[in-house]
Amino acid sequence: MDTHPCKRPRILLHDPTLRDGHHAVGHQLDVGQLRAYATAANAAKVPVVEVGHGNGLGASSLQIGRARLDDATMLTTVREALTSSRMGVFMAPGWGTSHDLVAAVHHGADVVRIAAHCTEADVTERHLGVVRDLGAEAQGVLLMSHMTGPGHLAEQCALMAAFGAQAVGIMDSAGHFLPADVTERVRAIADAVDVPVIFHGHNNLGLAVANSLAAVDAGASVIDATARGFGAGAGNTQVEVLVAVLERRGIETGIGLREVLAAADIATDRLMKAPPSIDSIAVASGLAGVFSGFKRPVQQIARAEGVDPVDLLLALGERQVVAGQEDLIGDVARELKAAIR
Amino acid sequence: MDTHPCKRPRILLHDPTLRDGHHAVGHQLDVGQLRAYATAANAAKVPVVEVGHGNGLGASSLQIGRARLDDATMLTTVREALTSSRMGVFMAPGWGTSHDLVAAVHHGADVVRIAAHCTEADVTERHLGVVRDLGAEAQGVLLMSHMTGPGHLAEQCALMAAFGAQAVGIMDSAGHFLPADVTERVRAIADAVDVPVIFHGHNNLGLAVANSLAAVDAGASVIDATARGFGAGAGNTQVEVLVAVLERRGIETGIGLREVLAAADIATDRLMKAPPSIDSIAVASGLAGVFSGFKRPVQQIARAEGVDPVDLLLALGERQVVAGQEDLIGDVARELKAAIR
Numbered sequence: 284m285d286t287h288p289c290k291r292p293r294i295l296l297h298d299p300t301l302r303d304g305h306h307a308v309g310h311q312l313d314v315g316q317l318r319a320y321a322t323a324a325n326a327a328k329v330p331v332v333e334v335g336h337g338n339g340l341g342a343s344s345l346q347i348g349r350a351r352l353d354d355a356t357m358l359t360t361v362r363e364a365l366t367s368s369r370m371g372v373f374m375a376p377g378w379g380t381s382h383d384l385v386a387a388v389h390h391g392a393d394v395v396r397i398a399a400h401c402t403e404a405d406v407t408e409r410h411l412g413v414v415r416d417l418g419a420e421a422q423g424v425l426l427m428s429h430m431t432g433p434g435h436l437a438e439q440c441a442l443m444a445a446f447g448a449q450a451v452g453i454m455d456s457a458g459h460f461l462p463a464d465v466t467e468r469v470r471a472i473a474d475a476v477d478v479p480v481i482f483h484g485h486n487n488l489g490l491a492v493a494n495s496l497a498a499v500d501a502g503a504s505v506i507d508a509t510a511r512g513f514g515a516g517a518g519n520t521q522v523e524v525l526v527a528v529l530e531r532r533g534i535e536t537g538i539g540l541r542e543v544l545a546a547a548d549i550a551t552d553r554l555m556k557a558p559p560s561i562d563s564i565a566v567a568s569g570l571a572g573v574f575s576g577f578k579r580p581v582q583q584i585a586r587a588e589g590v591d592p593v594d595l596l597l598a599l600g601e602r603q604v605v606a607g608q609e610d611l612i613g614d615v616a617r618e619l620k621a622a623i624r
Numbered sequence: 625m626d627t628h629p630c631k632r633p634r635i636l637l638h639d640p641t642l643r644d645g646h647h648a649v650g651h652q653l654d655v656g657q658l659r660a661y662a663t664a665a666n667a668a669k670v671p672v673v674e675v676g677h678g679n680g681l682g683a684s685s686l687q688i689g690r691a692r693l694d695d696a697t698m699l700t701t702v703r704e705a706l707t708s709s710r711m712g713v714f715m716a717p718g719w720g721t722s723h724d725l726v727a728a729v730h731h732g733a734d735v736v737r738i739a740a741h742c743t744e745a746d747v748t749e750r751h752l753g754v755v756r757d758l759g760a761e762a763q764g765v766l767l768m769s770h771m772t773g774p775g776h777l778a779e780q781c782a783l784m785a786a787f788g789a790q791a792v793g794i795m796d797s798a799g800h801f802l803p804a805d806v807t808e809r810v811r812a813i814a815d816a817v818d819v820p821v822i823f824h825g826h827n828n829l830g831l832a833v834a835n836s837l838a839a840v841d842a843g844a845s846v847i848d849a850t851a852r853g854f855g856a857g858a859g860n861t862q863v864e865v866l867v868a869v870l871e872r873r874g875i876e877t878g879i880g881l882r883e884v885l886a887a888a889d890i891a892t893d894r895l896m897k898a899p900p901s902i903d904s905i906a907v908a909s910g911l912a913g914v915f916s917g918f919k920r921p922v923q924q925i926a927r928a929e930g931v932d933p934v935d936l937l938l939a940l941g942e943r944q945v946v947a948g949q950e951d952l953i954g955d956v957a958r959e960l961k962a963a964i965r
Contacts, residue, residue: 493834544904560899563885
């Protein structure tokens with residue numbers, strides 16, 4: 284393994300275990316669980332520990348799912364546990380407000396991600412400005428980034444950088460990308476902006492680690508990954524695996540392997556019923572290009588309406604549904620049911 | 625997706641769910657389980673369904689682990705369930721004999737894999753000859769193929785082809801490869817032989833699907849994959865995921881997606897306690913380059929001796945242990961324990 288420092292580009296791993304993982308447990312993590320994992324991630328020198336409702340600041344609701352804890356409690360709990368890691372938060376369009384951003388920074392958020400659908404970067408301008416004014420690090424990410432091409436994603440990322448984002452990038456919200464898709468998109472973005480490029484993968488097609496490697500090789504320097512892959516649907520890029528693979532590649536992350544393995548063991552024991560796996564519904568949602576967060580409602584509604592969840596996901600994919608349109612799941616399920624009769 | 629027939633190279637998926645998966649359940653699958661999965665795989669038009677003790681024909685023993693069923697019962701059960709799929713068996717060095725090969729073909733094995741450690745292809749000559757004489761398809765595979773380089777693997781594969789193997793290739797027994805490792809090895813082998821090239825991956829570093837894609841792109845045409853990844857350690861390449869990914873790539877497998885998803889659901893419900901996941905021990909064994917089949921004994925012995933299983937695996941990796949040397953695990957564990965004192 285090459286250990287020559289000059290040849291070891293530094294990759295920053297951003298860990299949304301306590302935010303994206305919330306999708307896997309109906310947003311029900313408690314104070315003890317947040318404290319246990321944040322303490323372990325801090326001990327492993329994970330650079331950024333992101334926390335919150337799965338859909339981000341202000342998203343706790345009947346429609347999306349109520350979190351067990353309010354944002355303030357989540358943030359203060361994790362803040363207390365972090366001595367070296369920075370704390371991150373995520374805000375997605377529609378749910379969070381400037382008020383939530385002010386409160387999050389007040390509660391100690393160091394890194395604030397403002398998300399937008401892949402074609403709607405213009406909606407991030409005001410909130411990115413608010414974050415900059417608050418003195419926190421502002422980042423901009425594009426959701427469902429498989430729904431448009433490299434050139435358009437690069438334009439949208441350049442727009443967010445112009446709005447003041449200090450890092451910009453894409454989320455493979457549906458776990459739909461193959462490595463070549465990531466390479467061309469990340470390369471186009473890296474060519475278009477002067478700030479670090481972010482990649483956030485999901486494992487629906489078993490490619491989260493490979494897609495993250497492709498992103499690094501194409502110029503991304505901020506990679507999202509979670510303990511044991513704890514996250515929506517088939518889960519995210521598995522952080523302890525990515526640390527091992529980057530170490531094999533001679534790429535420094537600053538994270539100790541044993542410590543990150545220990546943190547992953549704590550996450551497995553304390554946070555999840557079972558580690559994420561790629562079930563048939565996850566494969567179908569990855570293929571269909573449907574947001575991984577739809578998994579649980581799709582399973583529930585398919586069962587209730589007596590339709591095949593794979594058929595339901597493929598139909599939702601044809602509708603090009605995005606997060607926030609969960610109310611469409613029932614309608615599409617009933618249409619399928621009617622069509623079967 | 626490109627559907628032009630001329631542009632759709634055909635990849636043959638070889639499914640060792642009922643053989644490699646045995647490692648995950650102490651070789652305890654029963655007749656009902658074999659029948660249920662073989663029937664589902666046959667319905668999904670999986671080309672080859674491989675069955676047997678995890679370590680292959682003749683391997684059932686106190687040291688390696690006794691299978692619930694004898695080879696004859698496993699083979700006749702699966703044979704009865706297959707109407708279109710061919711039946712495969714695996715024989716690894718040291719355990720099986722020519723007698724086992726004769727019996728396996730008598731019980732209906734169509735495809736017989738003769739395995740050897742990556743540097744010992746010469747031991748396959750007699751058994752490959754026996755298989756050819758019996759009129760079954762003879763294949764040669766190299767185990768622990770990360771332990772030597774592309775040139776040497778190509779030589780060894782060419783030797784097996786000269787011995788009469790009708791397909792040859794490599795197994796990433798430890799789940800150690802990165803995609804670039806697979807690309808250079810498979811390309812070297814494909815350049816050296818005129819028969820189809822086989823790749824068999826494990827998911828310890830989360831790269832089984834990506835490594836299988838790399839193998840296909842480098843010229844492999846026989847790819848091993850199992851239902852929900854059921855297999856040793858972190859599991860194998862997940863067959864239903866690979867079918868979906870190859871379909872995205874416009875590469876025909878002849879397998880129906882819905883049918884293979886249904887087979888994977890049956891495997892999940894009937895064969896396994898839980899789907900394979902990449903736990904800390906799996907990451908360590910992948911990094912250390914230790915055979916995935918060591919996972920369970922390493923966990924048991926580490927617990928018994930009170931040593932860290934990650935330390936134990938890394939120490940076994942330094943010893944370059946291979947399958948069949950399970951008796952070394954205890955010795956190395958006791959050495960570690962003594963060193964700690």
